[in-house]
Amino acid sequence: MAVTDAQSAQQALQADRLISRLDHVPVSRFHARVVGTLGAGTFFDAFDIVSIATVLSAISTTYGLSSSQAGLLVSAGFLGQAVGAIGFGLVSERLGRRRVFLAALVVMGIFALISAASWSSTSLGAFRLVQGFGLGAEVPVASALLGEFVAARQRGRVTVLYKLASPLGNLATSLTAAALLASTSPETAWRLLFAIGGTPLLVALVAWRLLPESPRVLIRQGRLAEAERIVSAMESAAGTTASVSEAPAAGAPAADLAATRHSELLSPQYRRRTVTAWVLWFTVFFALLGGTAWMPSLYVKKVGISPAMASLLSGAVTLAAIALIIVVGATVDRVGRRRWFITGYAISLAGALLATVLGATGHLHTWPALLVSGGLMLLGVSAVDPLVYAYTAEIYPTRMRSWGTLSASSWRGFAAVLAPSIIGALVDHGIAVVFGLFAGVLIIGLAVTARFGTETKQASLEELSP
Numbered sequence: 459m460a461v462t463d464a465q466s467a468q469q470a471l472q473a474d475r476l477i478s479r480l481d482h483v484p485v486s487r488f489h490a491r492v493v494g495t496l497g498a499g500t501f502f503d504a505f506d507i508v509s510i511a512t513v514l515s516a517i518s519t520t521y522g523l524s525s526s527q528a529g530l531l532v533s534a535g536f537l538g539q540a541v542g543a544i545g546f547g548l549v550s551e552r553l554g555r556r557r558v559f560l561a562a563l564v565v566m567g568i569f570a571l572i573s574a575a576s577w578s579s580t581s582l583g584a585f586r587l588v589q590g591f592g593l594g595a596e597v598p599v600a601s602a603l604l605g606e607f608v609a610a611r612q613r614g615r616v617t618v619l620y621k622l623a624s625p626l627g628n629l630a631t632s633l634t635a636a637a638l639l640a641s642t643s644p645e646t647a648w649r650l651l652f653a654i655g656g657t658p659l660l661v662a663l664v665a666w667r668l669l670p671e672s673p674r675v676l677i678r679q680g681r682l683a684e685a686e687r688i689v690s691a692m693e694s695a696a697g698t699t700a701s702v703s704e705a706p707a708a709g710a711p712a713a714d715l716a717a718t719r720h721s722e723l724l725s726p727q728y729r730r731r732t733v734t735a736w737v738l739w740f741t742v743f744f745a746l747l748g749g750t751a752w753m754p755s756l757y758v759k760k761v762g763i764s765p766a767m768a769s770l771l772s773g774a775v776t777l778a779a780i781a782l783i784i785v786v787g788a789t790v791d792r793v794g795r796r797r798w799f800i801t802g803y804a805i806s807l808a809g810a811l812l813a814t815v816l817g818a819t820g821h822l823h824t825w826p827a828l829l830v831s832g833g834l835m836l837l838g839v840s841a842v843d844p845l846v847y848a849y850t851a852e853i854y855p856t857r858m859r860s861w862g863t864l865s866a867s868s869w870r871g872f873a874a875v876l877a878p879s880i881i882g883a884l885v886d887h888g889i890a891v892v893f894g895l896f897a898g899v900l901i902i903g904l905a906v907t908a909r910f911g912t913e914t915k916q917a918s919l920e921e922l923s924p
Contacts, residue, residue: 473713488695504627512635516644529882538590540871547864565592570655601847621844636769741903748877779840802842809834817890
């Protein structure tokens with residue numbers, strides 16, 4: 459027994475050393491490879507999510523859908539995302555981040571191709587539902603994985619800027635849809651767009667060869683030799699060295715070696731963080747995904763511009779969001795997560811309230827008015843979209859980081875299921891009602907985050923969640 463105890467103590471010390479070394483490795487080409495691989499998956503995750511919104515009017519023409527039926531079709535994919543996030547989350551801590559990421563890519567790609575061959579709105583809804591299983595898991599698990607590779611002082615910048623892949627994917631969807639809609643028939647355009655969404659199958663092949671597992675996961679699984687090789691590779695790429703005999707600094711947080719308990723999310727220690735995260739996810743993505751899904755159709759139906767022009771206007775908002783995300787990423791490790799959340803909510807709320815007033819007074823019938831007010835609402839939540847992922851992965855320990863992030867992200871799916879359906883039902887009652895709903899949801903998110911949000915800037919993951 460004495461030998462066993464000594465071995466356990468030695469393994470625990472080795473684990474603590476590896477964690478200490480991880481938090482001292484600067485960003486290098488190793489991180490660039492991880493970011494590039496994860497970013498490619500996230501790019502096509504965003505491409506596939508937004509694709510149905512950019513060609514919704516074309517699909518409606520093909521199948522003769524009403525506004526409420528079109529809303530239900532959009533909601534099918536988001537329902538799949540909610541279910542997929544929970545399902546993958548339940549097994550993620552056992553399987554590891556890398557395997558879940560690969561599985562999500564495969565599901566995304568296969569069902570994008572199948573969706574392109576759908577023969578009715580019912581079949582398309584069913585295929586989008588299953589594709590959502592992968593879409594709902596890919597970005598949350600990628601964010602958790604990436605954050606576990608990056609040292610505390612640079613984690614916010616790297617994880618936020620990695621998420622630029624999402625608006626770039628959105629932009630690519632808008633531009634591709636605009637080109638297809640302008641050059642082919644409506645039905646051909648949306649089928650080709652969905653077929654392009656099968657590219658994650660190729661990304662999965664690349665990730666299978668290039669993407670390593672998180673050293674923190676390997677440490678928890680007792681695979682210390684594998685973790686050692688990865689950490690050493692990171693140090694070599696960064697041009698730094700560390701003595702394996704060097705003990706962690708006094709007071710340094712220990713590696714998380716405890717067992718995963720799914721119910722721990724709602725334990726007294728983590729309950730407030732969990733509920734705050736759930737509200738954050740629901741409110742941000744209710745506005746972001748609900749607005750993104752319906753803005754192209756609002757441009758067409760309420761303002762009277764062409765679908766191609768509507769896609770270009772959506773792309774312009776995305777470009778503005780990319781610029782603001784770069785600002786967030788460059789400053790978040792100094793300014794902090796909480797301040798940026800409050801700022802993003804305030805920008806979005808201003809846009810939603812402006813659209814509500816303009817709509818109620820009959821002044822929201824031109825595309826510049828809708829672009830400014832609706833675009834402002836989307837800009838604020840788009841700016842903090844990457845931060846939602848990064849922040850949630852920071853507030854939980856390694857033993858439930860993937861589970862906590864994926865389960866929280868299921869509220870994105872629930873919000874996105876409700877938003878398009880509710881908007882589809884309300885849009886015929888007046889555009890002011892739609893944006894008034896967005897404003898109410900944003901007020902709730904702002905109040906909860908301002909009151910209960912935890913600041914995580916420049917703190918090690920083990921220090922944040924012992």
